Amino acid sequence: MRQNALTVIELCAGVGGQALGLEQAGFCVTAVVDADADTCRTLSTNRPEWHPICDDLRRMEPVEHPSLDHADVLSCGLPRSPYSEAGKQLGDADSRDALQATLDMASWVRPRALLLENIPTFLRAPKFEKQRRAVRDAAEDLGYEVVSTVLDATDFGVPQRRKHAFLVAMRPEDLSRFSWPLPTSTRCPTxxxxxxxxxxxxxxxxxxxxxxxxxxxxxxxxxxxxxxxxxxxxxxxxxxxxxxxxxxxxxxxxxxxxxxxxxxxxxxxxxxxxxxxxxxxxxxxxxxxxxxxxxxxxxxxxxxSQATPPPVARAVGLRIAAALRESDSPGIRRDL
Structure with missing residues (x-):
């Protein structure tokens, strides 16, 4: 682990796009979790130092995995299908279980920041208000406040018309130093x-x-x-x-x-x-x-296909890291 590096645990890691973007933002990835065997092989081959854990988030016992004890940031790209327009076909339990497991893990890890990513309907559709309320309630129990936004991947140089919903939860003193990233690309590749x-x-x-x-x-x-x-x-x-x-x-x-x-x-x-x-x-x-x-x-x-493009995750990660580092050093701004 890099000295003085902020740490992150990534849940529902998939191919590793979000974790890779956070790594590019300066975070040390201390654990990634996914239930799929092929995905775990992908992660183990490309980043063995991320300590991949191949287990079902909804059923795993974090006490059995020392790498899940603590991190500055707990990050998760929630499964998208339950929050799509056709998500009702999968039933409410599928979305509730994955989301609740993530919130339970936040209570275990007690990170300084919680980062959730999904498709925009997670933030906008009235039928998911119950899930959004669950996030707010869990954040309040941990002493966090929550902010959310939708970012367009083309604004960060990703050659694809793709929008991502993000929620960030932090303690009020850290969140006061956080702001969402501005577009970094003046022209998106075709x-x-x-x-x-x-x-x-x-x-x-x-x-x-x-x-x-x-x-x-x-x-x-x-x-x-x-x-x-x-x-x-x-x-x-x-x-x-x-x-x-x-x-x-x-x-x-x-x-x-x-x-x-x-x-x-x-x-x-x-x-x-x-x-x-x-x-x-x-x-x-x-x-x-x-x-x-x-x-x-x-x-x-x-x-x-389900990944968060690394440039988008990097942009969000840089802002989270800046907020946490500035909170660590009052009066000193450290631009990453």
Missing amino acids: LGETLRASMAARGWPEADKWAADASEPAPLIMGGATGRGGADLGATRAKKLWARQGVYGGSIGDAVPDRDFRLDRTGALRDGLPRLTVDQVSLLQSMPEDWRIYGKKTSAYRQV
Whole structure:
């Protein structure tokens, strides 16, 4: 552990996007927790020093894991499916259990800050007021106050139209020094700019033309959630958005186009548009190019499609770290 580094425990860690962003913000990740075996292998391979714990958050006993004893920040990207527009299909218990387990862990760890991330409907939809109240009540029991916001990933250089809801809970004296990050990117890369090199990797002669036409940030990466079928880019409306950008969204590809692939935007041929590979989806999530994702295609896609892009988590992490460090040193501002 780096001397004087702030520490963080990440729950429901997934592919590691949020933990990686917090690491980039200067935090020392002391434990990551996830129940999925492929995900745990991904985390163990890329960051063994994060001490991955492969266990179900809803059933685990923190006393059995010394690395869960304490951290400055407890962070969790809650499962998204229960808070989607179709979340009612999963039932209220699914969302309550994961959220309540996180709040119970906060009572155990008693961090200086609690960071929760999810999709915007978690903050906005009236049907989730019960869950939001649970967060506020748990925070009050710990002596915290809660603030929340929605951040747009494109404001932080992520080449994808993706919004993230964040809640931060701290003691009032720390929260008074906290503010949400401002946009850090004046121009967001386009889908074509981000994937041009990978699309051309097998000699596809139309890669440059495809990239020039894919002249906006990518649509929202979605789909792949546990219990919701195979790896694709979402429902019918989402697939139409991808098609406008020159991508077939009905499935995830095994490889990028080769030199014999012919682009056809007429819609007459199902195979006239390239499919994204898991590695390309990872690039659109701003994960490092050398980040290895384990599991078969559906499992690998689920890990990366549900991730918080590291640049967004880094921006939030920098503001949390600044607030905590300024609180440690009254009158001295330490810009990270």
